Amino acid sequence: MPRPSVREQLVDAAMECFHERGFNGTGIQDIARTAGVPKGSVYNHFDSKEALAAEVMDRYAVSRRLEMLRDESLAPVPRLRAHFRYLAEDLERFLFERGCMFGNFGTELSNQSAAMRGNVDSRLNLWASAVTQVLEEARAAGALTTSLAPDQLGQFLVNAWEGAVLRAKVARSRNPLDGFFEVFDSLVA
Amino acid sequence: MPRPSVREQLVDAAMECFHERGFNGTGIQDIARTAGVPKGSVYNHFDSKEALAAEVMDRYAVSRRLEMLRDESLAPVPRLRAHFRYLAEDLERFLFERGCMFGNFGTELSNQSAAMRGNVDSRLNLWASAVTQVLEEARAAGALTTSLAPDQLGQFLVNAWEGAVLRAKVARSRNPLDGFFEVFDSLVA
Numbered sequence: 001m002p003r004p005s006v007r008e009q010l011v012d013a014a015m016e017c018f019h020e021r022g023f024n025g026t027g028i029q030d031i032a033r034t035a036g037v038p039k040g041s042v043y044n045h046f047d048s049k050e051a052l053a054a055e056v057m058d059r060y061a062v063s064r065r066l067e068m069l070r071d072e073s074l075a076p077v078p079r080l081r082a083h084f085r086y087l088a089e090d091l092e093r094f095l096f097e098r099g100c101m102f103g104n105f106g107t108e109l110s111n112q113s114a115a116m117r118g119n120v121d122s123r124l125n126l127w128a129s130a131v132t133q134v135l136e137e138a139r140a141a142g143a144l145t146t147s148l149a150p151d152q153l154g155q156f157l158v159n160a161w162e163g164a165v166l167r168a169k170v171a172r173s174r175n176p177l178d179g180f181f182e183v184f185d186s187l188v189a
Numbered sequence: 190m191p192r193p194s195v196r197e198q199l200v201d202a203a204m205e206c207f208h209e210r211g212f213n214g215t216g217i218q219d220i221a222r223t224a225g226v227p228k229g230s231v232y233n234h235f236d237s238k239e240a241l242a243a244e245v246m247d248r249y250a251v252s253r254r255l256e257m258l259r260d261e262s263l264a265p266v267p268r269l270r271a272h273f274r275y276l277a278e279d280l281e282r283f284l285f286e287r288g289c290m291f292g293n294f295g296t297e298l299s300n301q302s303a304a305m306r307g308n309v310d311s312r313l314n315l316w317a318s319a320v321t322q323v324l325e326e327a328r329a330a331g332a333l334t335t336s337l338a339p340d341q342l343g344q345f346l347v348n349a350w351e352g353a354v355l356r357a358k359v360a361r362s363r364n365p366l367d368g369f370f371e372v373f374d375s376l377v378a
Binding site: 020021022024025097099103104106107108110111112117120121124146147148152153155156158159160161162163164166167169170171172175176179180182183186187 | 209210211213214286288292293295296297299300301306309310313335336337341342344345347348349350351352353355356358359360361364365368369371372375376
């Protein structure tokens with residue numbers, strides 16, 4: 001396997017640092033140290049910490065596996081549940097400490113960077129649309145008992161998930177995520 | 190009316206700065222400048238930025254008006270709705286830019302300060318307990334249609350609210366809060 005490029009090492013290191021300490025809590029020096037490269041080489045690859053954060057967001061978005069939401073080998077409701085289960089397992093690997101990078105950056109940077117706010121807004125909209133799409137399939141299949149509109153419910157579920165992830169981070173516990181699934185089953189199944 | 194003490198001015202200024210820029214994005218100098226006092230006088234009143242943040246949390250908690258949840262002049266469900274409406278109006282005054290200080294500090298500082306994480310955890314638990322209490326009254330009065338347990342639902346609503354507030358901050362829009370109320374009515378009424 002080829003050795004990861006310095007650029008890739010830097011994106012990996014930045015993702016780790018931003019997850020653990022947030023954007024403002026992370027210095028370029030921290031990222032360079034975590035990547036094991038000299039500080040100067042960060043600026044050989046990225047114009048700014050914000051440019052690095054944008055690339056971290058791209059990579060994080062891929063790791064959310066939105067394509068799971070289009071996997072027609074599963075019926076809509078089990079498919080949606082499997083997607084959130086996947087996200088929960090990813091959080092559990094890090095003992096719920098990391099939270100969601102969309103939520104973390106959205107909270108920390110919305111007032112500080114219009115570009116980052118727009119970036120997080122787009123990601124969350126894209127995700128909520130993909131969730132809504134599955135709920136529309138569920139409705140068409142007669143598999144939604146609630147009278148809520150799929151779009152309403154899709155937006156709500158994404159937001160409620162973000163809140164549950166935040167609470168899991170604060171409580172260092174999976175209980176908030178379990179609570180999400182219980183209400184999910186009552187709203188969606 | 191007596192002039193506010195320097196200590197009060199500092200807490201006011203810190204609340205404003207932390208809301209706008211977060212904890213790590215705010216320097217002691219910013220707080221002093223906002224309060225219109227010399228930087229040195231911050232340390233005459235507070236041992237650290239964290240000590241100041243703890244006092245800001247106390248004041249913010251009071252402004253959440255949890256006592257609304259014990260106002261028996263309203264039936265349980267309208268009382269709970271009125272509480273969240275009050276919180277929504279408070280967010281709207283600041284064009285949804287501020288978010289919730291519990292959520293903001295919980296997101297930014299949970300991995301950085303065990304004391305702050307514990308503080309936010311306690312506040313959210315206290316709040317969720319108060320919401321649960323109202324839902325128990327609603328259940329006893331036969332006013333809850335859902336089969337979810339009051340505790341389950343109380344915890345979920347607090348988390349879903351935090352997520353909706355975060356999304357409103359990112360989107361600079363009240364839509365996520367409106368969406369919360371629509372689902373609230375479908376779950377609780």
